Amino acid sequence: MGERAQKLKQVRLTTPVDEAALGALEIGQVVYLDGLIYTAREGVYTRYLEAGARPPIDFTRLTNVNFHCAPAASIGADGRYNVGAVTATASFRFAKYLGRWFAETGTRVVIGKGGMAAEHYRTLFVPRGAVYLTTVGYGTGALLGRAIRGVEAVNWLDELGIAQAMWILRVEGFGPLLVESDLEGRSLFEEMNARIAKRVEGLYAGLIKEPALRRYGESGDKTEEVI
């Protein structure tokens, strides 16, 4: 652990994460997880929410932690899973699925890359009592891969392939993760962006106002975000 990490508050959570533990989280804290987590990205959401399929294992009874991830993994001739590294993928793309997903699965913790737009915390996460943890880097694939103690199941492997299937992973000391959004919907990224926005105008001082050829939809306001 680096010297700067020692100055940040560190929290250990066990899955399924309970109400009290969720309520104690504050943005900017470092989190390590123990227990079961499941992965879900495009393939899982569309298959579950749009095609109406139900996975062979009822993951909602096992864990309330959703990891936006596709592992670097392979399956041996003997059927054993070889999981090398795991890192998160950018979460903002999945916002459109999360409202129904929370309602149907009881998920309370989302782990991903880059967080969600601030309004999605307020409209999707806060009403369901869900928090967002971001992976660090990105990405600490080897550290997170080390923390995997076993693969409990892989749902829809044939239908979705290794990268998109739902992996149910048993983890120990899974981290470091950072609390990006808490139960009140505060966002670490939003706070950071607001501070950085104050410098943006000065950064462009002295440069041409705009290029000779403009583009449709282009924003001149660099304090805006592209997600």
Added chain:
Amino acid sequence: MRESQTAAVVAHPLPRPSTLGFVTRLVTQLVTPKAMLDIDAIERAAYEIMFRAAIDIPDDYRKGVEAMIAREEGMLSAFVLEAMLENWQAASEDRRPMCADSGLPRFFVKVGNDALGALAAAGGFIALEEALRRATARATHDIPLRPNRVHPLSRKDNNNNVGVGAPEIDYSFEPGADWIDITTVHKGGLFGTDYRMLFPGDGIDGIKRFFLDVLLAFGKRGLACQPAIVGIGIGGSKDTCMVLGKQAACLRPVGSRHPDPEVASLEDELRELGNRTGLGAMGFEGSATVVDCMIEIGYTHTGGMPVSMHCFCLSSRRATARVAADGGISYRTDPQWFTPYLRREGIAWAGAEVGAAANEMTIANDGAAVDRTTGTADGRVVDETTGATAGESATEPRARARSRAASGSGR
């Protein structure tokens, strides 16, 4: 099984005591070139660099990040970078990939002009490309990498990172060399890349503005996985502009500089500018955004100045193998892709003297136009980028040309 086949092939040309063996060898050498560079060696090399790229962060990049940690004042940004150092160590210790988004594995192959005979005897480019595809599939399974490659519409995944147009194989050539260099790069590709057609009137300011636009767009929340090696392509046509920037990001080590002093100084300038945005790792407050900036240029349309930008991430994965003519394989992390030959500028041709005279006239009339290729009296062409006779006098007119572009006078 493959290993035993390989051993047989390698053992074949060793000296044998019998006369029959000597005659056999002599005939083999006469009929085929000294073809010890075999396809198994190429596949072994490609398989090995897939592991090295995925697992071991290149030293030049790691040292660049270590230097940034020492300077970083943002606590969260520094925390992130310290975690990355731990991650790279864990990857090397465990022999597991440093990042699960193992990108789009691809190859850059540089073929020595004197290795063509040996390559042809080993099955030629077709055998080489098959070997690279086999190595990709095997390494994807064995490391394992994430099988990222899917059909773009059906999303079909062969689970081995091989498919239509995958892995990509880019080629370049090298005079007077009898080896083949194979480089693999594993780069993610969703964020941090953009292209823009700028015009001479936009000038260097326009390039800086585009550079800042891309950094702010993708640096927030750390979508670009910065601090990055930022590669910038300037010139060429739209497709080559993208290729130049991509290759600049992926194939040049941190700390290297373009031989053209004007390009090199812009590399320095953009690196410093990029680290003043206020963004650090993950878009947290700080300064660690650009580990280094690499620019490659190509001659472009007289009316345009296309620019592309690419961010090679906190998992800047590249590894190179050199397969020598004798079948020996050596490994390194610097691809040595941009050789003087690749950046060559001129050509010796019959009309060189006429061309040179025309240039002199243009310079006399205009005082600003510059042609970097100069014909000499004996018909040789002096190429400035190789530094053969590049004089300081060449820099001055170029600076004038630059200020002319920046001031917006058309061409």
